[in-house]
Amino acid sequence: MRIYCNAPSLLENVRGPTQLTNYLRTPELCEVELKLLAAALALMLSFAALGPAKAAELVMFEEDGCGWCARWNNEIGVIYPNTEEGRIAPLRRVDIHDQRPDDLAKITAVTFSPTFIVFQDGKEYGRIVGYPGQDFFWPMLQDILSSLPSTEDAAAANLRMKE
Known part of the structure; x- marks a missing residue:
């Protein structure tokens, strides 16, 4: 099958105007351009099919009447969404007794x-059982966050330790 193109070449946008004087656009070149374009499109679609990596999250298993949960909520829960740790791993609450x-x-x-x-991405990177108080909670959480695969997240988790 022969493909003939009358449209401007994709390569013309890359070359300067002085380089186009002896430029001959053959059907073969057009075929190569279309194959390259099809390969690039297939590659983009394959990446889109994978979907974005799921962000990390801090899953808090809690229950009604839990005094330590209430203490965490008062000391950390109110500020957590505004912290660097909260940006890296947003909080998700799950009742310990629910399915x-x-x-x-x-x-x-x-x-x-x-x-x-x-x-993150179906994998547990660490856990904190109980609430040891804010002086211990933050360093423990930062240690876990620093083990995440993303170097950006790991660097951000170390920000608080440097302050």
């Missing part, structure tokens, strides 16, 4: 509340 959502099915052995788990 686990499908995307958290791999998380096992949660028996105490609160339990905090840093979870």
Whole structure:
């Protein structure tokens, strides 16, 4: 099958105007350009099919009447969304007694509340069982966040430690 193109070449946009004087656009060149364009489109579609990597999240397993959960809410929960850690791993609350959502099915052995788990792309990166107070919670969380695969996230988690 022969393909003939009368449209301007994609290569013409790359070359300067003085370079176009002896430029001959053959059907073969047009075929090559179309194949390159089709390959680039196929590559873009394959990346789109993979979908974006799911961001990390801090999953808090809690229950009604939990005094340590209430203390965490008063000391950290009110500011957490505004922190660098909250940007890296937004908070997701799950009742410890409810059926686990499908995307958290791999998380096992949660028996105490609160339990905090840093979870990303179906993998647990670490957990904090109980609430040890804010002086211990932040460094423990930063240590877990620094183990995330994204170097940007790991660098951001170390910001608070440097302050």
